Amino acid sequence: MPVNEYFFTSEICNSTQPYLILTDRSVKNIMSPRTPSKNEEIRQESMKRIKEAAFSLIAKQGYDATSIAQIAKEAGVSKGLMYNYFESKEDLLEKLVTDAMKEGDHVIAQLLNEDPSITLRNIIKWFFKELRERPEYWRLMTELTFRIDKFKFVHDMATEKMKGYTVFIKELLVKIDYPNPEGESKLVGAIFDGIAIQYLVIRDDYPLVEMEKFLIDKYCRKK
Amino acid sequence: MPVNEYFFTSEICNSTQPYLILTDRSVKNIMSPRTPSKNEEIRQESMKRIKEAAFSLIAKQGYDATSIAQIAKEAGVSKGLMYNYFESKEDLLEKLVTDAMKEGDHVIAQLLNEDPSITLRNIIKWFFKELRERPEYWRLMTELTFRIDKFKFVHDMATEKMKGYTVFIKELLVKIDYPNPEGESKLVGAIFDGIAIQYLVIRDDYPLVEMEKFLIDKYCRKK
Amino acid sequence: MPVNEYFFTSEICNSTQPYLILTDRSVKNIMSPRTPSKNEEIRQESMKRIKEAAFSLIAKQGYDATSIAQIAKEAGVSKGLMYNYFESKEDLLEKLVTDAMKEGDHVIAQLLNEDPSITLRNIIKWFFKELRERPEYWRLMTELTFRIDKFKFVHDMATEKMKGYTVFIKELLVKIDYPNPEGESKLVGAIFDGIAIQYLVIRDDYPLVEMEKFLIDKYCRKK
């Protein structure tokens, strides 16, 4: 691999700014006091701090109850800076949700197995793992989903995901000859939501481990 | 969305109208041009109108989006009067929720039957009936439950109810020799909550009738 | 005239509230802590103070440069109160302008005379009188008229008034056989605006008296 490959970090390559082309001006740092990549770094850092602060506060307190001032304080930046990166409070929320969804998006493919029972078990396990690892995210999504009028984008995302997922479960149940797969797949959907909700509300008192075992035993047992 | 939690309570049937009992305060107040009982009547009437207005508005719009001014207008009273009866907006909400929960308590007794299968069927039917008839109420309870930090009292009520309820279902399942009653009763709890939340979000697109039949068939069939 | 006529002041009769009908309740002042007319009085007083403060500040500084906070402070009320009476800052402005226009509306009829020369002289005199007595109002109107995009209502009012007025002048000039009444009436319109503008800007240094005499001499001299 030629040495010069090292000169092109992903950061530089992704830069949307053309200034890094080496000209007299950029070499002498006359035109630009900070390099564009340095600036981008600063931007990303600030954005990240804002997003993290916003996410944890909104997930804990809810969207309305969390003020821009509070987020800025938590993130250690000024209120004004938030509007360099996000058009509005709602735009910030949308980016937060989109980010969080992306995190979970890639996994499904890895859960597939030629044995449908195992696929189903993987899904169940993944669901409980998500619940344990990102409870705040699911709490937030649930809250937002309930506010259809205000956050249609969340509601739409959620509804669509739910449909695709129910179909998928049904096909698995068909393959493993589970009785009444049509109704049962809808039931499984409700069970997932129900467990999530109860866990998100009562948390440590909820028998998450027991329920996980129970579900796997109920739906993934080899006949 | 813990919905089923609200169906059962340990404190059975406290008077829903305790204010009519003549307390020291109202008895003493005899210099008033109105008799104490007349006064109390007026109080009850005003309170009722405020609660009704508050409930319907909050259920429709959410707690934050509903202002005291709006409630007062809908109830046909002044803003100031509201603070004669309720210490704050949050206190009003608490009394609203408490009332609504008490209403649910009465019903349970009527669902009992010497045949546990029939009792269970009655419960399932009542659950779906509630969902159809008072979706706003359940939406409100769900919304509030998710705002733990702000409305701890709802969370506590919900958790307590859920426990009592799970025990009750378990006993029914034991009586009808349903396999694994311990886990299954928790599952039924999750199913109720799951169905409720899905229905409350997607409404008309949700197969409520189908799910009701499916559940009755699954849990109440005589072997 | 029957004595009871004296009981119905205009204030009471105009009240939109029916409470003044003498019933036990209103006599004993149980239902309403302040009489509706007293309330209306308070409202009018507050409104007046806000309007006066707003008018003088906006006329002096311009609309944008005058903040709600400033107006409230000048009026000696809280910011919040302003929104009891006016829907927005712009609504306040609109009411201000409408009020000011009303003040000047009635006069025209009184300027008419069977001798068109005298009518014209009356108009010219009235114009200079207005300029002397309400310069802030005309300054404000001029400023606002220039901001078509934002204050279309002012622009429309102004344009309409100008048209009617030009036609009126033309007819007068026709009657007094002034040469070229069509063009001359438009010129007179421009002259009025021009004098107003110059006076409103340089004020005391402007030869208002001299111009008034000059105009009367030029246009109202008996042939």
Add this chain to the structure above:
Amino acid sequence: MPVNEYFFTSEICNSTQPYLILTDRSVKNIMSPRTPSKNEEIRQESMKRIKEAAFSLIAKQGYDATSIAQIAKEAGVSKGLMYNYFESKEDLLEKLVTDAMKEGDHVIAQLLNEDPSITLRNIIKWFFKELRERPEYWRLMTELTFRIDKFKFVHDMATEKMKGYTVFIKELLVKIDYPNPEGESKLVGAIFDGIAIQYLVIRDDYPLVEMEKFLIDKYCRKK
């Protein structure tokens, strides 16, 4: 709206580009990798672009509605750079207005003719030409003039120009034996301002051509 004030000035033809003269400051700055004159060239270029962007935006949208960020973007420079050349947003405006006034100064000389009637006709024609070609500029000047408290410098410039101008017109009228030149010159000033303001407000509906002919016919006809 004092428009005509900007047409004449006492300080005739200061260099419109005084910055190109090498000052002590730029001469000394020899450690720079650029020559001082090269630097100065860059300065001039940047300043010019900023001024042009600022002028067109402010003329179109008004002073308050135009942000520094917008100007910088339009000019293709950074916000920070603006503060190298202008102390503040208001300072930028002041320089803009001063520049624009100077531009007007040059023209007058070209309008002069040994025949005073022709000079007057030239002035009238030039006035209407300006109005047609640069209405935004005149709109801006008018807007600013009316904000005395905020932009006193505009007011002062305007007042001074008006005086010089009135004297000039008067002398022309004297030469052509127009009756009452003292009053009539002031009237012409008012007429210019009046026509300008009416045209700037109602634009296409204003009979600009008709008024131009009418004025020339009225004031420049050889007897």
Add this chain to the structure above:
DNA sequence: TATGAATGAGTATTCATTCAT
């Protein structure tokens, strides 16, 4: 008991200006 005028702390958002680089 009942009213509603009044308050003031709170909200999201904007923007001229600063300053490290």
Add this chain to the structure above:
DNA sequence: AATGAATGAATACTCATTCAT
């Protein structure tokens, strides 16, 4: 000379709550 991330004071507006009557 030039940049643009960052600031913070200012903006219009909202609303739960108080209190004189």
